[in-house]
Structure formats: structure tokens, C-alpha cells
Amino acid sequence: MLRAIQRLMVVWTVWVGCSSAALGWGEPHKDITRAALGALTSGEREWLGPELEPLWNDYCLIPDRVFTDRANARYATLPSRPGEVYLKILHLPTEPLEYAEVLRHFLGQAVDAVKGGRKGDAARYLGTLCHLVEDYGSPSHVLPGDNQFQLLQQFLPPPAEHGDQLLHGLVENGRLEFTLEGYQPRFLGETVPEMAWRVQHRIHEAIVHARSVTLPVVEALYAKDTARVTEHQLRAARVDAEVVADLVHTVLAVGSGQVSAAEREGVASAGIGTFWPLEAPSLFYPQSTFFSAPEWGPVTHGYLRRDGKRQPLKLRVAGKDEAQVFGDGIAAGGRSSLSYWLPAGVFRWIEGTAGLHAEFGGAGVLEFRVLNGDAVLWERVVRGDEPAVEFRVPLSEVERIRLEVVGKGGDPRQQYGIWGGVRLVK
Numbered sequence: 400m401l402r403a404i405q406r407l408m409v410v411w412t413v414w415v416g417c418s419s420a421a422l423g424w425g426e427p428h429k430d431i432t433r434a435a436l437g438a439l440t441s442g443e444r445e446w447l448g449p450e451l452e453p454l455w456n457d458y459c460l461i462p463d464r465v466f467t468d469r470a471n472a473r474y475a476t477l478p479s480r481p482g483e484v485y486l487k488i489l490h491l492p493t494e495p496l497e498y499a500e501v502l503r504h505f506l507g508q509a510v511d512a513v514k515g516g517r518k519g520d521a522a523r524y525l526g527t528l529c530h531l532v533e534d535y536g537s538p539s540h541v542l543p544g545d546n547q548f549q550l551l552q553q554f555l556p557p558p559a560e561h562g563d564q565l566l567h568g569l570v571e572n573g574r575l576e577f578t579l580e581g582y583q584p585r586f587l588g589e590t591v592p593e594m595a596w597r598v599q600h601r602i603h604e605a606i607v608h609a610r611s612v613t614l615p616v617v618e619a620l621y622a623k624d625t626a627r628v629t630e631h632q633l634r635a636a637r638v639d640a641e642v643v644a645d646l647v648h649t650v651l652a653v654g655s656g657q658v659s660a661a662e663r664e665g666v667a668s669a670g671i672g673t674f675w676p677l678e679a680p681s682l683f684y685p686q687s688t689f690f691s692a693p694e695w696g697p698v699t700h701g702y703l704r705r706d707g708k709r710q711p712l713k714l715r716v717a718g719k720d721e722a723q724v725f726g727d728g729i730a731a732g733g734r735s736s737l738s739y740w741l742p743a744g745v746f747r748w749i750e751g752t753a754g755l756h757a758e759f760g761g762a763g764v765l766e767f768r769v770l771n772g773d774a775v776l777w778e779r780v781v782r783g784d785e786p787a788v789e790f791r792v793p794l795s796e797v798e799r800i801r802l803e804v805v806g807k808g809g810d811p812r813q814q815y816g817i818w819g820g821v822r823l824v825k
């Protein structure tokens with residue numbers, strides 16, 4: 400009887416611990432991790448050897464099993480949070496700066512374990528990292544503050560036959576058997592701070608992608624169309640697995656000193672035009688950050704919004720007749736502030752082109768500033784009838800870069816400010 404009560408207590412603790420936060424993909428964690436490991440080189444899989452199978456079959460669930468698998472629970476703890484057994488941050492993203500710290504910790508542990516040949520430790524820390532990436536990119540975890548979908552169900556009420564079932568588990572669970580055939584894992588940085596930074600931005604891509612999956616899955620659930628549920632879940636799982644493959648590959652390559660010259664070259668610089676800045680912590684621009692001129696709306700990436708249409712980002716560049724299109728540019732409007740944290744000591748320069756749109760900005764005047772926090776590193780007033788200005792600013796000791804645009808007179812309806820091709824360079 401006592402045994403039974405104890406067992407019930409354990410079940411209850413686990414249930415309460417998890418339900419208040421997030422259950423995560425469940426079984427699909429295994430499917431996603433296995434697909435990701437399948438994309439590694441044969442050398443990498445051989446290095447993992449006997450740890451390969453438990454990594455996908457067991458260790459990727461360590462953060463969910465901290466109450467039942469006490470032997471491995473320490474691989475999912477943070478020294479900065481002594482005594483905390485279940486860490487919600489391993490399942491749900493919080494502030495980008497906060498979970499960047501978490502990524503740095505576990506990536507550091509995993510790389511050190513690979514360097515030291517401690518394969519068991521390496522695989523377990525990788526398991527925790529796989530779990531984090533997979534949960535963050537799960538279609539059940541991507542609605543800020545509503546991972547049980549109460550708010551969503553107010554917008555999209557279920558049909559009567561759905562009853563009162565919580566959606567979280569239904570949205571993400573099932574069997575998702577797939578491979579990443581043909582996918583070549585990306586290399587995400589030579590040092591732990593750089594890896595944490597690049598992994599975070601890859602995770603952001605997975606989160607935004609998974610958001611496009613959530614509603615189709617819910618609608619398919621309401622329609623009791625199981626095949627369609629799986630089909631959409633697989634879309635999110637694939638992108639999740641790609642990020643997991645990138646992460647595991649990078650840790651193994653750096654830890655074992657197997658970084659190729661091409662991979663090193665591939666991370667010699669980083670375009671940040673598509674990155675989400677700290678002003679958009681939940682990966683959308685809150686209304687409080689909208690600019691008022693030239694049109695009321697958020698910052699956009701890769702295009703600008705004008706009269707309800709998408710327009711390419713064109714800047715006139717000195718010495719060229721044709722305006723240049725910046726596919727990875729940022730439409731910063733007539734007033735905006737965009738901040739990005741930088742990995743310590745990795746990049747030496749920030750460079751790019753700043754100006755007003757070649758066709759729509761002729762009568763606007765804007766000041767462009769590059770700042771380190773509040774300290775101005777570079778600033779220039781640009782008129783719409785002048786060519787855009789190129790900049791290259793040194794970055795030593797800079798931890799947070801800020802790109803600011805401020806109106807300086809002219810026609811407010813033509814303040815189409817653009818940051819073109821902004822890159823960090825080593």
C-alpha cells in the first residue's frame with residue numbers, strides 16, 4: 400500500500416511539474432533526434448559509437464525525466480540554479496539573453512566532454528541540448544504564454560465532439576518516422592560563445608517555422624484527420640531535426656578538432672539582416688515598436704511595406720547607375736531601434752550600407768546610427784536624394800550592437816530608411 404502511495408506521489412509530482420510547464424514532443428523527441436543523427440558523417444556516428452543509440456532513444460528525454468531518471472538528471476541542471484530539479488527553460492524559451500546563457504553552459508559542457516574523450520558525458524549533454532532545440536521548435540511550444548492553447552481555443556473554438564481535451568499533447572505527439580536524407584549539417588561556430596549565438600538564431604528560424612504548423616495541426620485535429628495531423632507535424636519535426644543535426648555536428652567537429660577550412664571560411668562573417676533583434680523577444684515586433692512614418696507598421700526584413708504591397712529594398716550606391724537590391728536588408732522606416740547581442744570576442748567589424756529607398760525615399764532625411772548600448776560608434780545624416788552610405792565600424796569590447804534610425808526633417812511620408820547587407824566580420 401505504502402509502495403502504491405509512493406508511486407502515486409511520484410506520478411503526481413512528475414505530472415504537476417510537467418503540466419505547469421510543457422511536456423514537449425514526447426515520443427517524437429526520439430524520432431527527431433534519430434533523424435538528426437542520421438545526417439551526421441559516418442566518422443561522427445562512429446565516434447559516438449555505443450552512445451549513438453541511447454542518445455536518440457534515451458538521453459534526448461533527460462530534461463523530461465529528471466524526477467524518474469535521477470542518475471542522469473544532473474546533465475539537465477544548471478550551476479546557476481542550485482536545487483532546481485525541473486528546469487522549465489529547457490522546454491520553453493524565455494528572454495533570448497537568458498536562454499543564450501543556458502545554451503552556452505550546455506554547449507560548453509558538451510564540447511569539453513568531447514575534447515576529453517568522455518563520450519558518455521558528451522552524449523548526455525547533447526541529449527539535453529537536443530531536447531531544448533526540439534521543444535523550442537515544437538508546434539505546441541511556439542505560442543508565447545499559451546502552450547496549453549486556451550487563448551488559441553478562444554479564437555478557434557473546438558467542435559462539440561472534441562470535448563474538453565487539452566491540445567498541447569495532441570498537437571505534438573504521435574510517431575514521426577522520417578530521415579533527413581540529403582541534408583548536410585551546417586557548421587555553427589568555432590567557439591562556444593559563437594555556437595550559442597548561431598544556434599539561437601537557427602532556433603529562431605525553427606520557432607517561426609513551427610508557428611506555421613500549429614493552426615493546420617489544430618484544424619486537422621478538430622477534423623479528426625490523423626494523416627493530415629502527422630503530415631503537418633512532420634514539417635516542424637524536419638526543421639527541428641536540421642537544427643539538432645547542425646548543433647551535434649558542430650559540437651563534435653569543434654570538440655574533436657575536425658573543423659574543415661571550408662567550414663571555417665563559412666563562419667568568417669555573419670549577415671544579421673534576417674535575425675530577430677532583442678526588441679522582438681518573442682519573434683514578432685510588438686506594436687509598441689512600430690514606426691509612425693512613412694507608414695504605421697513594424698520593421699520588416701527583406702522587403703518594405705508600401706500601400707499594402709511588398710517592395711524590394713533598393714538603395715542607390717555611389718558609382719553605380721542601377722539601384723542595388725538588398726535581399727537581406729532591413730526596412731527600418733523613419734524611426735527604429737534594433738539591438739543584437741554579440742558573442743564575446745568573435746567579430747571585429749560591423750559593416751553595411753545605409754540610406755533611403757531609391758524610388759520612394761527621395762524627399763526624406765534620416766540619421767543612421769550604430770551604437771554600443773548607448774555609446775555612438777558611427778552616425779551619419781543621409782538625404783533621400785543622395786546615394787546610400789557604406790560603413791565599417793570596429794567592434795572591440797562591444798557586447799550589444801544597436802542600429803538606430805531617427806527622422807531629421809524632410810517629407811515624413813518618404814522616410815523609407817534601409818539597412819542593407821549588415822554583416823559582422825571576424
Ligand SMILES: [Zn+2]
Nearest residue numbers: 422423490534
Ligand atoms: Zn520537454
